[in-house]
Amino acid sequence: MIQEEVFKVKNMKCTGCSETITKTLNNLKGIKSVETNLDSKDVKISMDTSQITKKEIDIALKQKGYPIS
Numbered sequence: 337m338i339q340e341e342v343f344k345v346k347n348m349k350c351t352g353c354s355e356t357i358t359k360t361l362n363n364l365k366g367i368k369s370v371e372t373n374l375d376s377k378d379v380k381i382s383m384d385t386s387q388i389t390k391k392e393i394d395i396a397l398k399q400k401g402y403p404i405s
């Protein structure tokens with residue numbers, strides 16, 4: 337099932353951060369689209385929930401220094 341969710345992202349402070357976050361997410365299986373918002377410090381992710389979980393997204397981003405909540 338394709339599901340859209342918004343997560344708060346810690347440490348996202350500039351366009352470099354949002355590029356890293358977007359790239360990291362797009363490399364994950366099951367991610368359909370990524371939209372970062374620097375003002376609200378969050379990311380809107382469209383994902384296939386049969387291929388990826390929030391936990392996996394969290395782990396991948398945490399490794400880059402951007403934990404989500």
Ligand SMILES: [Cu+2]
Nearest residue numbers: 349350352353
């Ligand atoms: Cu940055």
